[in-house]
Amino acid sequence: MSDNPAFDTIKSEIDKNDVVLFMKGTPLFPQCGFSNLVVQVLTHLEVPFEGVNVLDDDDVRQGIKDFSNWPTIPQLYVKGEFVGGCDIIKEMFEEGELHAYLADKGVPVRGMATA
Amino acid sequence: MAGTVEAAIRQKLNAAFSPQSIEIVNESDSHSGHAGHDGSGESHFRVYLVSDKFAGQNRVARQRAIYDVLADELAGPIHAFSVTARTPDEIG
Numbered sequence: 380m381s382d383n384p385a386f387d388t389i390k391s392e393i394d395k396n397d398v399v400l401f402m403k404g405t406p407l408f409p410q411c412g413f414s415n416l417v418v419q420v421l422t423h424l425e426v427p428f429e430g431v432n433v434l435d436d437d438d439v440r441q442g443i444k445d446f447s448n449w450p451t452i453p454q455l456y457v458k459g460e461f462v463g464g465c466d467i468i469k470e471m472f473e474e475g476e477l478h479a480y481l482a483d484k485g486v487p488v489r490g491m492a493t494a
Numbered sequence: 495m496a497g498t499v500e501a502a503i504r505q506k507l508n509a510a511f512s513p514q515s516i517e518i519v520n521e522s523d524s525h526s527g528h529a530g531h532d533g534s535g536e537s538h539f540r541v542y543l544v545s546d547k548f549a550g551q552n553r554v555a556r557q558r559a560i561y562d563v564l565a566d567e568l569a570g571p572i573h574a575f576s577v578t579a580r581t582p583d584e585i586g
Contacts, residue, residue, distance in 0.1 A: 413574070450561050450568045451575065466577050467553045 385442025393456050397486055398428035401443045402453040406430040413465035414453040420472045425489035426481060458484050496520075499536035499571050503564060507543060510563040514582050515544035521574075537573040548581045 392399050398421070404410030406418050406428070421428050433440040433452055444450050447461050455462045462468065462480070471477035481488040496504070500518055507516055519540040541560070548556045556579040561568060568575060 413576075448558065450565070461554065463554055463557070467557065470553065470578075 383442055383445060385436070385438040386446055388436070388439055389443055389446050392429065392431055393459055396429035397458055397484075398426055398481075399431060399456045400428055400453055401431045401433055401439075401456075403432070403434050405432050410434065411452070413451075416465055417453045417455060417468050420468055420477070423489070424472075424478060424481065426486060457481065457486060460484075497534075497536045499534075499567060500539070502567060503539065503541065506563050506567075507541070507560070510559075511543060511545040511547050513543050513545040515542070515585075517542040532571075532573070534571060536571055539572060539574070540576040540578075542578045542580075544580050544582055544585060546581055548579050549583070553579075 400406075400414075400417055400421065402409060402411070402414035402417065404414055409415035409418050418430070431439065433443060440452070443452065443454055447454055449461070449464065451464050454464055455468055457480070463471070468477065471480065478488055482491050497520070500520055503518055504516065507513065520536065521538040521540055522535050524538070543560065551559070557577050560577055560579060564572070
């Protein structure tokens, strides 16, 4: 794929966690309005997720843009699949698609019966 | 009066997507004093684009196509950029 060393870090986060949000700041203290919006949506849907603060590591901050071929942050991954950034997550949430998408992927989400 | 960055965004999107409708909102002034506000007055934009070129493309593909066209601006002066991309059929 590439010899970019940040890709290993990114790949390992995506492999390790079903839902990963690459964001500015942390889920508790987002440092960007767009990252905050996605955190609020995931929190509202009661989705467990891992937040990766790209401000902690310049290589990951640039690396995730190259990895996804997507020049902006935040970026949401579910089960290894790139879902989108803030605009897409907001649209999917508003149109009721995000809940269905997450449930379909087998991710625990608000209102879903647990086995 | 539109600035040079806004003019470049409009020209490139018009050329690439021949949109039925295009709206570019410069939100830079509402972010003054905030990180990424560089004083240029052209750092934060919101774009609404309606084009039949988006037909058959999912959200990620549409936004990626827009990002590709505006790669220079996104790598340079633009700090924040929001996109809504629709086809004419989706406008109800």
